[in-house]
Amino acid sequence: MKVVVCVKQIAQLGDEVEFTEDERDVDPDFVDFALNEWDSYATEEALQLVERAGDGEVVVVSVGDEDSEDALRRALAMGAERGIRVWGEGLAGADPITVARALAEVVRAESADLVLCGVQSSDSVQAATGVALAELLGLPRVAVVTKVSLGEGTATVHRELEGGLLDVVEVDTPCVLTIQTGINEPRYATLRAIKQAEQKPIEVREPGDLGEPASRVRRMFVPPKGEGAEMLDGSPSEIAARIKELVEERLK
Amino acid sequence: MPRVSVFVVAEHLRGELRPVTLELVTAARELEGPVAVAVIAADPSAFTGAVDVEGVDEILAVQVDAEEFENDLYKAAVEQLVQERQPRAILVGFTVNSMGYAPAVAAGLGLGFASDVFSIRDDGGAIVAERAFYGAKVNGEIDFPGKEQVLLMLRPTSWPPAEGSGGAQVSQVAVSTPASRARHRDFVEVQAGDVDISTADFLLSVGRGIGEKENLPQFEELAEQMGATLSVSRPIVDAGWMPNARQVGQSGKTVAPKVYLALGISGAVQHLAGMKTSGMIIAVNSDPEAAIFNVAHYGAVADLFEVAEELDKLF
Numbered sequence: 320m321k322v323v324v325c326v327k328q329i330a331q332l333g334d335e336v337e338f339t340e341d342e343r344d345v346d347p348d349f350v351d352f353a354l355n356e357w358d359s360y361a362t363e364e365a366l367q368l369v370e371r372a373g374d375g376e377v378v379v380v381s382v383g384d385e386d387s388e389d390a391l392r393r394a395l396a397m398g399a400e401r402g403i404r405v406w407g408e409g410l411a412g413a414d415p416i417t418v419a420r421a422l423a424e425v426v427r428a429e430s431a432d433l434v435l436c437g438v439q440s441s442d443s444v445q446a447a448t449g450v451a452l453a454e455l456l457g458l459p460r461v462a463v464v465t466k467v468s469l470g471e472g473t474a475t476v477h478r479e480l481e482g483g484l485l486d487v488v489e490v491d492t493p494c495v496l497t498i499q500t501g502i503n504e505p506r507y508a509t510l511r512a513i514k515q516a517e518q519k520p521i522e523v524r525e526p527g528d529l530g531e532p533a534s535r536v537r538r539m540f541v542p543p544k545g546e547g548a549e550m551l552d553g554s555p556s557e558i559a560a561r562i563k564e565l566v567e568e569r570l571k
Numbered sequence: 572m573p574r575v576s577v578f579v580v581a582e583h584l585r586g587e588l589r590p591v592t593l594e595l596v597t598a599a600r601e602l603e604g605p606v607a608v609a610v611i612a613a614d615p616s617a618f619t620g621a622v623d624v625e626g627v628d629e630i631l632a633v634q635v636d637a638e639e640f641e642n643d644l645y646k647a648a649v650e651q652l653v654q655e656r657q658p659r660a661i662l663v664g665f666t667v668n669s670m671g672y673a674p675a676v677a678a679g680l681g682l683g684f685a686s687d688v689f690s691i692r693d694d695g696g697a698i699v700a701e702r703a704f705y706g707a708k709v710n711g712e713i714d715f716p717g718k719e720q721v722l723l724m725l726r727p728t729s730w731p732p733a734e735g736s737g738g739a740q741v742s743q744v745a746v747s748t749p750a751s752r753a754r755h756r757d758f759v760e761v762q763a764g765d766v767d768i769s770t771a772d773f774l775l776s777v778g779r780g781i782g783e784k785e786n787l788p789q790f791e792e793l794a795e796q797m798g799a800t801l802s803v804s805r806p807i808v809d810a811g812w813m814p815n816a817r818q819v820g821q822s823g824k825t826v827a828p829k830v831y832l833a834l835g836i837s838g839a840v841q842h843l844a845g846m847k848t849s850g851m852i853i854a855v856n857s858d859p860e861a862a863i864f865n866v867a868h869y870g871a872v873a874d875l876f877e878v879a880e881e882l883d884k885l886f
């Protein structure tokens with residue numbers, strides 16, 4: 320069994336931010352990188368499905384520049400067999416549909432039994448790439464999945480709705496599923512596994528035709544604080560005393 | 572046939588119209604042009620009354636052979652409506668159902684697209700949307716150069732629900748739908764918990780900032796001492812440290828206590844969806860740029876353990 324997992328290296332902002340000169344993005348000097356939380360659950364799910372099937376491989380694919388290979392290495396250290404990185408012009412800061420187009424050719428060529436994405440990337444919260452990818456591949460899809468049981472030609476999955484209600488869905492396979500956190504317990508990569516992952520292959524590919532972008536960022540800015548919070552200053556004991564006052568006043 | 576300018580796709584679950592639908596109508600009215608609401612259902616007439624609110628010019632009743640949401644049917648129906656009527660904007664909720672088909676419609680038809688949008692406007696005939704980036708620490712203004720049609724997924728509870736009555740014309744629209752490849756089989760309810768956090772007056776809510784499972788009991792004790800009920804953000808439930816019934820947010824409970832004291836919660840959109848209408852929100856977070864401070868009434872940039880220790884002495 321072959322499972323392809325799309326993984327993204329996400330960018331985390333600290334408590335300071337500056338923008339690029341054209342104001343269309345954050346200055347990369349102000350961000351840290353990590354493997355998207357949702358994608359570590361998706362990778363774990365893929366590994367477990369292949370382990371249960373008895374044989375097969377997990378292939379991880381990422382759209383990103385050279386620095387983003389850390390995310391692929393993380394997934395390889397968890398146990399994925401090999402990685403593919405897609406990069407080329409028009410992909411920096413790309414919208415989710417453009418990213419899906421960049422993924423589509425590579426994922427199609429793998430002829431996987433199952434394609435897993437995360438529900439969303441924690442930095443851009445599009446919750447769109449996986450389902451757009453399914454369309455480009457002509458595959459069925461289910462978004463926000465918290466359980467997967469594979470059958471013959473179908474899978475039975477739980478789709479988690481608002482309020483926690485679960486929709487039990489029978490989906491034809493191969494398909495694309497977007498995986499929600501909590502579905503499993505992602506394994507920690509041991510130091511040895513991290514070392515071994517350095518030897519695993521990562522192939523670099525150019526994207527095919529990306530078409531026209533689905534959107535463009537005109538400018539980014541720090542949200543106006545508005546009314547915002549009144550800040551409680553002082554030592555922890557002063558803050559605690561103010562909280563006590565506020566709570567007691569409100570609950571009176 | 573009038574040229575419909577703005578489409579709203581109604582959402583329903585188990586026979587009830589979902590509130591986001593009427594919020595989408597309010598948003599639609601902020602764009603120029605007539606508004607049509609598409610109702611895709613086994614029996615659309617069950618919902619046409621509920622969506623006939625002020626500002627709706629036409630209701631597109633689309634009959635499909637499925638009682639509950641199935642993404643292939645929604646995708647086929649919306650695609651055909653868009654191709655037939657050529658709306659300039661299609662508005663859907665940023666909801667789990669829409670996540671299952673809307674990006675596919677946009678990718679398939681090559682539409683302009685943005686999700687988790689919380690503000691829209693017309694700027695000289697072009698649509699401009701606002702959404703957040705970088706974990707909600709930065710906002711971005713988005714436009715759609717070269718796109719005649721855009722599909723936007725709008726953040727729930729960002730617009731007030733439309734009210735009143737519209738007297739909209741109801742049009743039956745026939746669409747051909749494919750065999751559904753992802754079929755609804757059943758619903759499984761969330762397990763009820765030992766407490767109902769949605770009825771508490773005072774919630775002490777902890778998030779991933781507490782770090783370790785071993786730290787949890789200390790907050791359970793603190794909550795009891797303070798006379799509060801303990802609630803949590805999703806990562807605490809994902810890790811299996813607390814049952815789902817304690818989770819605040821979009822996929823947990825919606826709460827509006829008199830006081831919501833959040834310790835080590837960043838303020839992700841799906842968390843805020845469940846608590847932003849609380850009477851008084853107090854947030855303690857070591858990150859001065861945490862998004863929770865945008866909705867909190869009172870905030871403290873501090874180490875939650877140090878504050879908790881002091882609260883422990885005071886209560």
Ligand SMILES: Cc1cc2nc3c(=O)[nH]c(=O)nc-3n(C[C@H](O)[C@H](O)[C@H](O)COP(=O)(O)OP(=O)(O)OC[C@H]3O[C@@H](n4cnc5c(N)ncnc54)[C@H](O)[C@@H]3O)c2cc1C
Pocket residue numbers: 438439463777778779780781803804805806818819820821822823824834835836837838839840841842845855856857858861873874875876
């Ligand atoms: C479809 C969907 C549904 C979802 N539903 C929900 C939901 O119902 N509820 C929910 O909560 N989430 C939900 N989420 C997840 C959501 O997107 C976030 O991932 C989650 O809310 C983050 O939880 P958190 O704030 O506890 O963790 P984080 O975002 O990791 O934040 C931890 C915070 O703790 C602070 N911190 C760390 N250490 C300290 C310290 N010592 N002192 C003070 N502060 C500290 C950090 O600065 C940080 O701000 C959903 C996601 C999806 C895609």
Ligand SMILES: Nc1ncnc2c1ncn2[C@@H]1O[C@H](COP(=O)(O)O)[C@@H](O)[C@H]1O
Pocket residue numbers: 324325326327328355357358361380381382383415418422435436437438439440441443444445446447448449
């Ligand atoms: N640059 C990328 N490379 C690979 N996969 C991605 C990328 N961006 C998004 N994805 C996948 O799409 C999911 C949803 O991301 P998004 O649509 O950005 O919220 C992620 O969890 C990944 O599985």
